[in-house]
Amino acid sequence: MKVSFRLNGETRSIESAPLDRLLDVLRRDLGLTAAKEGCGEGECGACSVFLDGVLVCSCLVPMAQVRGRSVETLEALTRPGAPLHPLQRLLIETDGSQCGFCSPGMIMAGVDYMRRLARGEVEDDHEARLRAIAGNICRCTGYTKIVEAIDRAIEEAGP
Amino acid sequence: MSRGRDEVEVLAPSSLREAVQVLAEVGAEAIPLAGGSDLMVAFRDVSKLPRGFVLDLLGLEPELRGIELVEDEVQIGALTTVDDILHSSLLAAEARPLVEAARCFGSTQIRNRATIGGNVMNGSPAADSLPALLALDARVTLLSSEGPRTVPLYSFYADYRRPVAKPSELLVSIRIARAPANPIESFRKVAARRAQAIAKVILAGRAWDVRAEEEGVRIGEIRLAAGSVGPTPMRLFETERILRSELLGPRLAAEAVAVLRSEITPIDDLRSTAAYRRLVAGRLLEDFLGSLLLQA
Amino acid sequence: MTERAMRLVGNRPPQVQARERVTGEAQYVDDLAIPGLWHGVTLRSPIARGRIVEIEPDPDFDWSRVVLVDARDLPGRNVLPLILDDQPVLAEREIRHPFEPVMLIAAPDRALALEARNRLNLRYEAKPIAVEISDALEARVKVFGEDNVFKQIDIAKGDLEAGFAAATIELERDFWTGPQEQLYMEPQGMIAAWEGDQLVLRGSLQCPYYVQAAARAVFGLEPEQVRVIACELGGGFGGKEEYPSLLAVHAALLARKAGRPVKMVYDRAEDMQATTKRHPSQTRIRAGIDAEGRLTALAVDLVLDGGAYCTLSPVVLSRAVLHAGSAYACPNVAVRGRVVATNTPPNGAFRGFGAPQALFAMETMMDLLARAAGLDPLEMRRRNALRAGDETSTGQVLEQAAAADVLERAAEAADFRARRELYDRPQTGSIRRGIGLSLIMHGCGFTGAGESRLKGRLTLDLDARGEQLLVQVRTGSTDMGQGMRTTFKQLAAEILGLELDEVEVAAQDTALVPDSGPTVASRTLMIVGGLVARAARQALTSLGLEEGAGAEALRLALAGRGRLEIEEVHEPPATLFDEDHYRGQAYPSWGYACTICEVEVDMTTFEPRIVDVVTCQDVGRAIHPGIVEGQIQGGIAQGLGYAAFEEVQMHDGAMVNANFNRYIVPTAMDLPPIRVLLHESGQGAGPFGAKGIGEMPVDGAAPAYVSALAQALRTSFRELPVTPEAIAESFLRPRPGKADA
Structure with missing residues (x-):
């Protein structure tokens, strides 16, 4: 079937089976490989993207449910020539990305939390920050530096 | 010959009426799909694909997503997400145990996609939301072309992951009792x-009309439910009955714990042991009863 | 070493490829777009042991659409070369473990390859199995030789019985640890392509030259005929040390038969079921202490479960026995180590490599001894910690030993003594608290004479082209997230007097870089980084320049003489360690670490919660403190996972909880911030006095955690992992013979 949707601000129309996973379409058909497959079961968060502004695991989204919607991937956060998102920059500064495989999903989860915070949808505290990234497994860092990057990004963003 | 995932057709009705009509005609061949957090995992195994087609329900969001007061009950549309529940001020006031269940449910990504209707229909004995719903006297409304029917959640599961809904019926909403005056509530998930994480033991409870008397505490009404301790989420009727029968004190508490441990039927599996589940379920009840004694 | 203040060593510059990693531009193997690529999958054994009777292809399937490979497609011997050459590339008749590869299938798309796999009916006859260490030792089922022992190593020092005679307290206890899954976030993956008579392998791998050696042996090729390229690596932790060799050979067999490039990327379940794990262990320790609490005698009998094939198990065993005494002085020692064969998938390299098992046993034993002697765990370790001039179990005399230093610093930062005393007082209520510590040491680099055999090489290439200075480090060491590229740049730039971006690290491609030895054993910085420093200094000498000469001076000097290529080889004398008797210098440097862990236990549910972790680690010198802290925090997180969460559940030799929601690793909510104190003694064998730090952090986490838990619950735990179920059990049924507890 033909699926039309917005991808990182542009309208795309592609041929896909209705139960194809959004993750496969992004990676295989559209060449957007920031989202990674770590488990294929929605348990590791490496494939996180925004669907209509909502953070989801793209391995659990069938293309049938992408039709007419808007998808935002990590690629949209960085435009050529433009500065990195503060969380991306801080993840570099804190050495919070080691092997980097979880980083795209982790950044999407952190950005989601910052956006919700800016929209006044969440009550911010340490536990809420941890909960926001608890669906993203990192095996390298023990999370300490990732949490530091998120703390600093929120602090920079200000109240 | 099994079919590949790319050969399965997806129908996407745009109204409840249309969805019910489709189910009336070919419901037995269809698998309804909401947020996909369970089904998209299951579909990795081609043998779990439907014989006919997948019925994508997300087009019904305008009709089936939302939380509102209806008469004396809170109605939660089947397509309401777990994240909606977590952020609902109405539920925060009326259904704390359900909000607590939502808080420890999966991850942000999963809470954003998983729907309450999907949870109920999937019927996992370990589902976080179901013991909370049971403790809140939930009733589910099923709709078919012949009209609606309402089933109490405690009688909704015939067996392990077997809801009594017919293939022609669609779960449209869940209704729960509003919070009584001064409820004492608890939701505990052990994982x-x-x-x-998937629960090893869950205990949800709500008590009200709890009064301190000279010789102990009188429990007027109590609802208790447990998860991951049997083939289905369980309302603990026997334990409730004992607790209403006499004044609550150490003796009755001990008796209730013993009844709970005989009422549940936990097993050893990959996540825990029957012994641990039985032990901890009882201790969670002790804890809850302790809070009743303190708060009464 | 120079007196000059350092410009780059000790700084935290942004890491090489960090930008690409956070933008998603970094190319992992499954991200590569290669035209005409087919996808390969593996048909595996459903049983632990038996004989293949027949493989029947479904006659209703169109087999012309796929390519099948079995053992008959091998050009030569059916052996994956490693230590014993006992592992077949594909099982032919005999099956020796669950998920053993039997056939390979390639197709234009993965779904079709999987469909074809479902149409192959593997008929077999099952045979009796040995899946536990006890089964292997009984040797009723013979998996390897007559006694199922792949390798035995003995260490003896002093007079053991005299040592026990001098003891006032003697204890004997058993300890067990389960398997652990590396769970790198990126599953195993490889792309093989035959380009003319050259085989090109791109993959997620730690050791390009291991893969090259395996492919050369299987296909009978010359070195230049096998080109191995390490892609951006999504974590390894040892899991991508030896296993990628098998995967590479599989992909190459399919690519050869299909006549096109073939990619094999495991899905998570397959990766967890079929690839290597940390060796399960069973250890008996008998130890004696004198009236002052000092060790007088130590006898350790350690058995590792190697699984069905030998892989690297003898080397893992070697590290285990060398760490069996932890960081303590003891005059009389006997260690017997054995690694045995069972019908489980082969166990293999995992960060720590035998040391975590041995150290969990010894550290827990130290707590038991302390309790018996009426000492607190800190005091017990103070009295026994190795000091400079002391000798290890192999008679290695330590020129430097920071054991006592890291112990005191960590104890002070964690306020250990006060908190330990506080939690020793009677506790009531629903939360019980405990604090525990461990003191360990970890040998950096290959064991014993290993480095002499490896002869790791590295090339530094300098050239001036017009105004441009080109400086390139060429190494076969890989960067799996541990920051090799950044650290090597810092080293070269520091010595040459350059800015970081004036030094390039070449891609990890065997066509471009020499064999630096494998990226394992905490050796990359210390050994190969040492070669970077040596090469840089050699270059300066050749050019007649001083250390820190700078770009302009280098450019001028090079313009005069042309391109300069420096090759450095690490060739320590092989005589430092006697492998036959396990005597001498086991490692060029030992690192020391004290880890302190505080826990709370919810007495309603027996759920533990880690509330604080403090560690002080002797890293010699932190070239990049951010990288070093990250290694320590990540290693401790894995060690805490090993202790508290990660249980590989086995049934008939097969892992049955092979996914992310059944095999539990910590999330951000399960760990507190991990507080790291770096102890920079400057006395390591590496550049600027650095020591290897990759593995040491894992070692001490589990015993520190278990020590804390034991205090909170007034008992002891001698088996990993300690699950809430085990805690509940210990609470309800205190062990008989609780004298130690």
């Missing part, structure tokens, strides 16, 4: 880690 292998503090997030993104």
Whole structure:
């Protein structure tokens, strides 16, 4: 079937089976490989993207449910020539990305939390920050530096 | 010959009426799909694909997503997400145990996609939301072309992951009782880690009309439900009955714990042991009863 | 070493490829777009042991659409070369473990390859199995030789019985640890392509030259005929040390038969079921202490479960026995180590490599001894910690030993003594608290004479082209997230007097870089980084320049003489360690670490919660403190996972909880911030006095955690992992013979 949707601000129309996973379409058909497959079961968060502004695991989204919607991937956060998102920059500064495989999903989860915070949808505290990234497994860092990057990004963003 | 995932057709009705009509005609061949957090995992195994087609329900969001007061009950549309529940001020006031269940449910990504209707229909004995719903006297409304029917959640599961809904019926909403005056409530989930985990034991409770008397505490009404301790989420009727029968004190508490441990039927599996589940379920009840004694 | 203040060593510059990693531009193997690529999958054994009777292809399937490979497609011997050459590339008749590869299938798309796999009916006859260490030792089922022992190593020092005679307290206890899954976030993956008579392998791998050696042996090729390229690596932790060799050979067999490139990327379940794990262990320790609490005698009998094939198990065993005494002085020692064969998938390299098992046993034993002697765990370790001039179990005399230093610093930062005393007082209520510590040491680099055999090489290439200075480090060491590229740049730039971006690290491609030895054993910085420093200094000498000469001076000097290529080889004398008797210098440097862990236990549910972790680690010198802290925090997180969460559940030799929601690793909510104190003694064998730090952090986490838990619950735990179920059990049924507890 033909699926039309917005991808990182542009309208795309592609041929896909209705139960194809959004993750496969992004990676295989559209060449957007920031989202990674770590488990294929929605348990590791490496494939996180925004669907209509909502953070989801793209391995659990069938293309049938992408039709007419808007998808935002990590690629949209960085435009050529433009500065990195503060969380991306801080993840570099804190050495919070080691092997980097979880980083795209982790950044999407952190950005989601910052956006919700800016929209006044969440009550911010340490536990809420941890909960926001608890669906993203990192095996390298023990999370300490990732949490530091998120703390600093929120602090920079200000109240 | 099994079919590949790319050969399965997806129908996407745009109204409840249309969806019910489709189910009336070919419901037995269809698998309804909401947020996909369970089904998209299951579909990795081609043998779990439907014989006919997948019925994508997300087009019904305008009709089936939302939380509102209807008469004396809170109605939760079947397509309401777990994240909606977590952020609902109405539920925060009327259904604390359900909000607590939502808080420890999966991850942000999963809470954003998983729907309450999907949870109920999937019927996992370990589902976080179901003991909370049972403790809140939930009733589910099923709709078919012949009209609606309402089933109490405690009688909704015939067996392990077998809801009594017919293939022609669609779960449209869940209704729960509003919070009584001065409820004492609890939701406790025990799991292998503090997030993104499937429960080993869940105990949800709500008591009200609880009064301190000279010789102990009188429990007027109590609802107790448990998860991961049997083939289905369980309302603990026997334990409730004992607790209403006499004044609550150490003796009755001990008796209730013993009844609970005989009422549940936990097993050894990959996540825990029957012995641990039985032990901890009882201790969670002790804890809850302790809070009743304190708060009464 | 120079007196000059350092410009780059000790700084935290942004890491090489960090930008690409956070933008998603970094190319992992499954991200590569290669035209005409087919996808390969593996048909595996459903049983632990038996004989293949027949593989029947479904006659209703169109087999012309796929390519099948079995053992008959091998050009030569059916052996994956490693230590014993006992592992077949594909099982032919005999099956020796669950998920053993039997056939390979390639197709234009993965779904079709999987469909074809479902149409192959593997008929077999099952045979009796040995899946536990006890089964292997009984040797009723013979998996390897007559006694199922792949390798035995003995260490003896002093007079053991005299040592026990001098003891006032003697204890004997058993300890067990389960398997652990590396769970790198990126599953195993490889792309093989035959380009003319050259085989090109791109993959997620730690050791390009291991893969090259395996492919050369299987296909009978010359070195230049096998080109191995390490892609951006999504974590390894040892899991991508030896296993990628098998995967590479599989992909190459399919690519050869299909006549096109073939990619094999495991899905998570397959990766967890079929690839290597940390060796399960069973250890008996008998130890004696004198009236002052000092060790007088130590006898350790350690058995590792190697699984069905030998892989690297003898080397893992070697590290285990060398760490069996932890960081303590003891005059009389006997260690017997054995690694045995069972019908489980082969166990293999995992960060720590035998040391975590041995150290969990010894550290827990130290707590038991302390309790018996009426000492607190800190005091017990103070009295026994190795000091400079002391000798290890192999008679290695330590020129430097920071054991006592890291112990005191960590204890002070964690306020250990006060908190330990506080939690020793009677506790009531629903939360019980405990604090525990461990003191360990970890040998950096290959064991014993290993480095002499490896002869790791590295090339530094300098050239001036017009105004441009080109400086390139060429190494076969890989960067799996541990920051090799950044650290090597810092080293070269520091010595040459350059800015970081004036030094390039070449891609990890065997066509471009020499064999630096494998990226394992905490050796990359210390050994190969040492070669970077040596090469840089050699270059300066050749050019007649001083250390820190700078770009302009280098450019001028090079313009005069042309391109300069420096090759450095690490060739320590092989005589430092006697492998036959396990005597001498086991490692060029030992690192020391004290880890302190505080826990709370919810007495309603027996759920533990880690509330604080403090560690002080002797890293010699932190070239990049951010990288070093990250290694320590990540290693401790894995060690805490090993202790508290991660249980590989086995049934008939097969892992049955092979996914992310059944095999539990910590999330961000399960760990507190991990507080790291770096102890920079400057006395390591590496550049600027650095020591290897990759593995040491894992070692001490589990015993520190278990020590804390034991205090909170007034008992002891001698088996990993300690699950809430085990805690509940210990609470309800205190062990008989609780004298130690």
